[in-house]
Amino acid sequence: TLKACLFDLDGVIVDTARYHFLAWKQLAEQLGIDFTEEHNELLKGVSRMRSLDIILEIGGKTLSEEEKTALANKKNEVYLEYILKMDESEILPGVKSFITELKNNHIRVALGSASKNARLILKRLNIENLFDAVIDGNKVSEAKPDPEVFLNGAAELQVEPEACVVFEDAVAGIEAAQNAGMFCVGIGDITILKKANLVIPGFADFNLEKLQACMQE
Numbered sequence: 001t002l003k004a005c006l007f008d009l010d011g012v013i014v015d016t017a018r019y020h021f022l023a024w025k026q027l028a029e030q031l032g033i034d035f036t037e038e039h040n041e042l043l044k045g046v047s048r049m050r051s052l053d054i055i056l057e058i059g060g061k062t063l064s065e066e067e068k069t070a071l072a073n074k075k076n077e078v079y080l081e082y083i084l085k086m087d088e089s090e091i092l093p094g095v096k097s098f099i100t101e102l103k104n105n106h107i108r109v110a111l112g113s114a115s116k117n118a119r120l121i122l123k124r125l126n127i128e129n130l131f132d133a134v135i136d137g138n139k140v141s142e143a144k145p146d147p148e149v150f151l152n153g154a155a156e157l158q159v160e161p162e163a164c165v166v167f168e169d170a171v172a173g174i175e176a177a178q179n180a181g182m183f184c185v186g187i188g189d190i191t192i193l194k195k196a197n198l199v200i201p202g203f204a205d206f207n208l209e210k211l212q213a214c215m216q217e
């Protein structure tokens with residue numbers, strides 16, 4: 001039986017990919033690297049440092065660790081300017097009412113995100129109080145598809161992995177959920193997220209009853 005739901009942040013609860021893109025684009029321009037929205041797809045669900053490595057690979061540049069840390073910090077400052085302007089209106093359709101429905105049915109809720117800014121974003125969206133646990137980029141050492149982030153979430157909630165469902169928009173995140181032994185719902189395009197147990201375009205037309213029906217099949 002279902003006891004807990006674990007949510008990815010970017011692409012599931014909010015679309016921060018746009019702000020990551022704008023911040024990385026500004027940095028790439030300063031480095032003389034042509035960084036496109038298509039390239040940005042490669043960064044979804046990936047850590048900040050790994051994202052920078054991917055951009056440097058695109059531009060054919062090698063930098064020292066010190067230079068890279070400075071650039072990653074610089075990108076984050078620009079990204080934070082966008083994040084600080086966010087509000088509740090940017091929560092993706094249906095997700096807040098779905099989480100509220102879970103809470104009303106005594107199903108525990110956790111965040112499982114690669115972002116080190118996750119808590120700040122939840123605060124800006126005014127939904128921090130909906131989460132019984134927040135596992136973010138500050139708490140994990142292994143990136144998705146490693147199951148660490150979701151196993152930590154289950155452990156903090158004191159729920160066995162088999163009783164958890166993960167909501168993810170990235171292929172690596174779906175693999176992480178499967179590596180954790182959890183049922184996984186993909187949010188997005190079924191042709192890309194085909195490994196998920198169930199794929200939905202978003203939460204607008206979704207509810208607990210539908211989730212439970214799919215889990216019993």
Ligand code: B16
Pocket residue numbers: 008009010011017020043044045046047048051076112113114115116117118137
């Ligand atoms: P930060 P998620 C991920 O969030 C983003 O998809 C990814 O593009 C970003 O690089 C990563 O967080 C780290 O973010 O720079 O804020 O620590 O999808 O795992 O919620």
Ligand code: MG
Pocket residue numbers: 008009010011012044045168169170173
């Ligand atoms: Mg994501």
